Amino acid sequence: MKILITGSNGTLGAALKRAAQAHGHQCIGWDRSAADPLAPDTHAAYIDTVAPDAVLHLAIAATQSGRPNEGWRTNVEWPLALAEACAQRSIPLVFTSxxxxxxxxxSGPFTLASASNASEGYGLEKRRAEHGVLLRHPRGARVARLGWQIDPAGGGNNMVAHAAREMASHGAIAASSRWYPACSFIDDTAAALLRLIAAPPGLYMLDSNRGATFAQILQALSQQYGLNWQVTPNEDYVYDQRLIDPRVGMPDLAQRLPGLAQ
Incomplete structure (x- = not known):
């Protein structure tokens, strides 16, 4: 397939490109100089020029350039415009939430029956975008809720890079033994997103954490990759963020981190 990817230079976008190319797909990153994300009237013509077989929308408002309402326009209006354009052309769309x-x-764990409730900021913007994408492209949109990504080889906003920064700054990593984060290895997430292109339209949740706490996950990562982290468990944050959706075939974290099963 020819796949058009927004956010292709980001942490997850890079992993997705690797996975797609390994399956023989052609990946095209969204060209912001050809179609401004904040100018929806340019999107349809750009999609026609690229003529993709599928669109995977990963991009978010990660950095601000100072344009008015940039966060809302990027995180909400852009995916809605993409959904409308894809619906008009019967192009499958996968949107990451x-x-x-x-x-x-x-507290969770959360299922598809759980009502989303974020009332401000990024969480609210994604809630609005989810609803709008599914409403505008009911026969071809897949919305995928993601947790924190784990990428032992990457930087950016992934769990390993965060922990490494904490270790470098403080000589130890404070980690709650009562927080169950939604999280997955980034390559497993990328593979699942590719599978969603052919899945029935609708809402999905991608999470590999079956029951490990943040402290346990960091200790297992340190053991698995020889990172020599000093993980200091605490009970400062009490929350179960896990996402339960067996349809998407996300592997258990313990398959990648045998230390969790010990």
Whole structure:
């Protein structure tokens, strides 16, 4: 397939490109000079020029350039415009959302029957985008809620890079033994997103954590990759963020981190 990817230079975008190319797909990153994300009237013509077989929308408002309402326009209006354009052309769309559509006022684990409740910020923007994407492209949109990504070889906003920064700054990593984060190895997430292109339209949740705490996960990562982290467990944060959706075939973290099963 020819796959058009927004956010292709990001942490997850790079992993997705590797996975797609390994399966023989052609990947094209969204060209912001050809179609401004904040100018929806340019999107349809750009999609026609690329003529993709599928669109995977990963991009978010990670950096601000100072344009008015940039976060909302990037995180909400851009995916809605993409959904409309894809619907008009019968192009499959996979849109990545987040576990942060659930705030911590109610604890999980969350299922598809759980009502998202984020009332501000990024979580609210993703809630609005989820609803709009599914409404505008009901026969071809797949919304995938993601947790924190684990990438032992990568940087950016992934769990390993975060922990490494904490270790470098403080000589130890404070980690709650009562927080169950939604999280997955980034390559497993990328593979699942590719599978969703052919899955029935609708809402999905991608999470590999079956029951490990943040402290346990960091200790297992340190053991598995010889990182020599000093993990200091605490009980400062009490929350179960796990996402339960067996349809997507996400592997258990313990398959990648045998230390969790010990």
């Amino acid at each position: 987040t576990a942060l559509v659930f705030d911590n006022s109610e």
